Amino acid sequence: MRPDIIVIGGGTVGAAIAYGLAKQRQQVLLLDGDDGDFRAARANFGLVWLQGKGLGMPAYQVLTRDSIALWRGFTNEIEAETKIDLAYEQNGGLAFCLGEEGFEKRRHDLMRLHNQRGERAPDWAMLDRSALERLLPKVALGPNVTGASFGRHDGHANPLRLLAALHEALLRHGGGIRHRARVERIEPVGRDFRLILDGETLVAPRIVIAAGLGSPALARQVGLVVPLRPERGQVLVTERLEPFLPLPASGLRQTGEGTVMIGATKDNPGFDVSTTAEAAAGLSRKTIEIVPALAQVRLVRQWAGLRIMTPDGHPIYAQSQSHPGAFVALCHSGVTLAAFHAETLAGAIAAGGLPENLSPFHQRRFDVPQAA
Amino acid sequence: MFRKLHDPGAQTVTIFIDGRPVPAELGESVAAVLLRQPEAWCRTTPISESPRAPYCMMGVCFECLVEVDGLASVQGCLTPVRNGMRVARQQGPRSLSA
Ligand SMILES: Cc1cc2nc3c(=O)[nH]c(=O)nc-3n(C[C@H](O)[C@H](O)[C@H](O)COP(=O)(O)OP(=O)(O)OC[C@H]3O[C@@H](n4cnc5c(N)ncnc54)[C@H](O)[C@@H]3O)c2cc1C
Ligand code: FES
Numbered sequence: 001m002r003p004d005i006i007v008i009g010g011g012t013v014g015a016a017i018a019y020g021l022a023k024q025r026q027q028v029l030l031l032d033g034d035d036g037d038f039r040a041a042r043a044n045f046g047l048v049w050l051q052g053k054g055l056g057m058p059a060y061q062v063l064t065r066d067s068i069a070l071w072r073g074f075t076n077e078i079e080a081e082t083k084i085d086l087a088y089e090q091n092g093g094l095a096f097c098l099g100e101e102g103f104e105k106r107r108h109d110l111m112r113l114h115n116q117r118g119e120r121a122p123d124w125a126m127l128d129r130s131a132l133e134r135l136l137p138k139v140a141l142g143p144n145v146t147g148a149s150f151g152r153h154d155g156h157a158n159p160l161r162l163l164a165a166l167h168e169a170l171l172r173h174g175g176g177i178r179h180r181a182r183v184e185r186i187e188p189v190g191r192d193f194r195l196i197l198d199g200e201t202l203v204a205p206r207i208v209i210a211a212g213l214g215s216p217a218l219a220r221q222v223g224l225v226v227p228l229r230p231e232r233g234q235v236l237v238t239e240r241l242e243p244f245l246p247l248p249a250s251g252l253r254q255t256g257e258g259t260v261m262i263g264a265t266k267d268n269p270g271f272d273v274s275t276t277a278e279a280a281a282g283l284s285r286k287t288i289e290i291v292p293a294l295a296q297v298r299l300v301r302q303w304a305g306l307r308i309m310t311p312d313g314h315p316i317y318a319q320s321q322s323h324p325g326a327f328v329a330l331c332h333s334g335v336t337l338a339a340f341h342a343e344t345l346a347g348a349i350a351a352g353g354l355p356e357n358l359s360p361f362h363q364r365r366f367d368v369p370q371a372a
Numbered sequence: 373m374f375r376k377l378h379d380p381g382a383q384t385v386t387i388f389i390d391g392r393p394v395p396a397e398l399g400e401s402v403a404a405v406l407l408r409q410p411e412a413w414c415r416t417t418p419i420s421e422s423p424r425a426p427y428c429m430m431g432v433c434f435e436c437l438v439e440v441d442g443l444a445s446v447q448g449c450l451t452p453v454r455n456g457m458r459v460a461r462q463q464g465p466r467s468l469s470a
Contacts, residue, residue: 138468239445240418242467258418258465293468298445 003029003176005349006195006204008183008218009211011041012159012334013341015166017208019078020346022173029202030170031181031195038213038230038271041334043305045235045264046159046255047248048336049093051124051151055113059360060314062117064333067340068153074339075157081172084165086157087256093154094132094249096145096290103128103146110149124151138244142289148249156248158255159335166338183211186221188323193222206325208349212308213271215330219363223322226330226363230271230306234279235263237301238294245291252287260294262287266307273304307332310366317345317361319354327354328363385455396453403429403436403448406459414438414448418465437462 007018010032018030050068054061068090075088097103107126114122127135128147135150167177185196186207195202209218219226240258254260265279280302288295308330310316315331327349331337348354354362383398387405396405403426406414413423415437426436429449436448439460448459 240465242465244468291468296444297466297468 003027003202003204005029005206005208006031006193006202007208007210008195009033009209009214010167010177010179011039011210011212012044012163012166012338013041013212013329013331014208014210015041015163015170016334016338016341017210017329017346017349018175018177019166019170019173020342021208021350022170022175023342024347024350026350028170028175029204030167030175030177031183031197031202032177032179033182033211033214034180038273038306040212040305040308040332041163042160043233043235043273043303044159044335045233045261046156046253046335047093047250048088048090048155048157049151049250049333050153050336051093051095051149052110052113052250053333055109055116057312057314057360058117059357061113062357063315063340063361064336065153066344067337068155070339070343071155074342078165078169082165082168084161084168086161086165088155088157089248090153090155092247093151093156094127094135094148094247095151096148096249096252098144098146098289100146106149123153124149126150136246138246139291140293142292145290154248156253157335162335162338166342183218186218186326188222188326191325193323193326206349207327209326209328210330212330213306215308215328219328222326223320224318224326224328224363225367226316226318226328227311227366228330229268229309229311231309231332232267232269232272232304233264233307234275234283234302234304235261236280236283236299237261239298239300241297252290259300260297271306273306275302275304279304312365315361316363317354317358318363385453387453387455387457387459389459390461391458398453398455400453401429401449402438402440402446402451402453402457402459405453406436406438406448413461415462416464421464 004027007014007030010030018028021028050064053064075086097106127150132148183195187194192203192205193207209215216226216228238260245254262283318328320326386393387396412425416423424435426449427433431450437445438448440446441458444466
């Protein structure tokens, strides 16, 4: 059957949009590349996270908040449909502070972010060391830990199960998925788009490019210039432990199975997903400063993934002006934004256009010539 | 690269499994000694807590995890015995303080 819309890229972003479109009764086909691609959806940390996000871009703060407000309902629906447990918990989240300066800096940063919009009471609080100890009775904190910021809306989920559930739910709503279906070229023909794959051609009146780091080459062919760079993030995982950390922290969370995830680093080596001893040592050192007992625990895995970074770090959502019907969706917090992608964004794409409140995310913000 | 099944000059040593003295030979692995015990299991799994015994004996399956001299989750099949070594079977997930 001829699809109404083809989504290119089956990572967390593309799959959420495709699932949302299928719920809107669109005939959706999702095309995904292969294991040789850089795939952030399979490398990430699993935080569904608000605190600290959106400095310099109030719209991003709002978007993140809106997505998190949808996450519980989104989880309930997709779990009922697929019987896959996303392990979503939203009991708040922490960012540990080291030293008095670390504590004051965190307070200052969050205050600045708050004042950017400022209309509501803060949805975060600074916890001093004794308040933090009450919250984490099974953790003996390192001597240098002065406290933490606590974000009320923060949480975490199992990102691999999320991806599997999105694919499964898409199928259940009548959508199609093709793996190892790399789109090599897009040719606009009349009002349609012809997608050239290896030995095959597909046609659809509308397309969504959500191919992560593979997107710029495709978007260019429909008149959208999307500047992206890969940012490497490395993560460590420990053996399974008895539950001791009831809340996720940025950089440290215990999963439902008991493993502790530690990460993620940030650097820019280009298209390189090798892991480094330096990152393992740095992450370990920092973690032991927070929870010294973790020094006795075994690491079982280390990996690296590439974040999908725009110049300002914020998402790109745009429809092509020269080729209406072609959309692009890119971001580096695809787990946090999954509920927004499936509900709001997919709804707008199905209706034919992006609403005014998403205009700050248009790629044209990068077209402005830079002042010398 | 290859070794005899039985080193002729093997010396007998004593290791302790859950506090009980057990004879062993230098050159053999902790997992090999465990497999000879009346109860061959070495740990229970963190999630279902079902008992597990050494399986691949070559370092790939991680079924053989035991505590050795206070260090938990050591691969028994890759750990040669030493005289006086203290081996403990692991039950479920480790607790952080242990
Ligand atoms: C270390 C790390 C930690 C992270 N932690 C978090 C976190 O805690 N919380 C959070 O919200 N987000 C986190 N993220 C970000 C999150 O993983 C990404 O935002 C999200 O996975 C992006 O998904 P995606 O679908 O855009 O990209 P990808 O997962 O990269 O998917 C793109 C897909 O497109 C396919 N593709 C590429 N080119 C083509 C083509 N030409 N034709 C067809 N298919 C193509 C690829 O095969 C791939 O499957 C993290 C990322 C990293 C790297
Ligand atoms: S028995 Fe398989 S790793 Fe030891």
